[in-house]
Amino acid sequence: HVALYLIVSFFVTAYTFFIGGSPSVKRAGLMFVLGVLLYILDRDRDYINLIAVVFLFFMLGNPRSIYNPGFLLSFFATFGIVYLSNYIKKKLDSYLPGYLTILISMSLAASIYTFPIMIAYFGKFSYVSIIANIAIIPITALILLLSIIIIAIYPVFLPLSIFVARLDAFFVSLLFMLNAVFSYVPPISFRFNVPGNPGIFAYFSIVTFLAYYFIRRKKSLNPVIPVI
Secondary structure (H helix, E strand, O other), rough: OHHHHHHHHHHHHHHHHHOOOOOOOOOOOHHHHHEEEHOOOOOOOOOHHHHOOOOOOHHHHHHHHHHHHHHHHHHHEEEEEEEEHHHHHHHOOEEEEEHHHHEEEEEHHHHHHHHHHHHHHHHHEEHHHHHHHHHHHHHHHHHHHHHHHHHHHHOOOEEEHHHHHHHHHHHHHHHHHHHHHOOOOOOOOOEOOOOOHHHHHHHHHHHHHHHHHHHHHHOOEEEEEEEE
């Protein structure tokens, strides 16, 4: 298992550099590698502490990242998924099928914590993103998996890598098609006055406190799936 995790970590790192290393990709790659390290060392994997450590690495490497909206959206979305998704899923389990509750809970949790960032940078928030994520998240995960497989088998078995690449290209085309479809949905969005730093801090403080209160009662502070 250790050897397998090390091999996968190598390909994840290579893939991160291969696609350019945007803040969200770097965050995911670093969280995965650190998670593997904790597994090898037989340490408990506290996802919130893991997010905090990765955030600290980014700040030490490039403090200006704090002004990058992609960086902020990636971290706050991940924090929301870790902190809230399981609680939301348990509330929905009685009404919806299991896999659907996972997608909805992840989308809602991420949206709750990215809401003030969207308002601060773009001045509006659209409900369409919550619905779109339910369809886009599984396809994006599949594209990522197939891309890593291509990198792994390309030097060894070219014909198979070409087949997987064509399959990957199909799902990429499907993803673009879905993006186009959702772009034609009537742009019902809610506009807000851009909040200052005190307003954003107050929002996060209130949401996190309320979430902690209810989560502590239910003892459900775990993500619905491993977050990378």
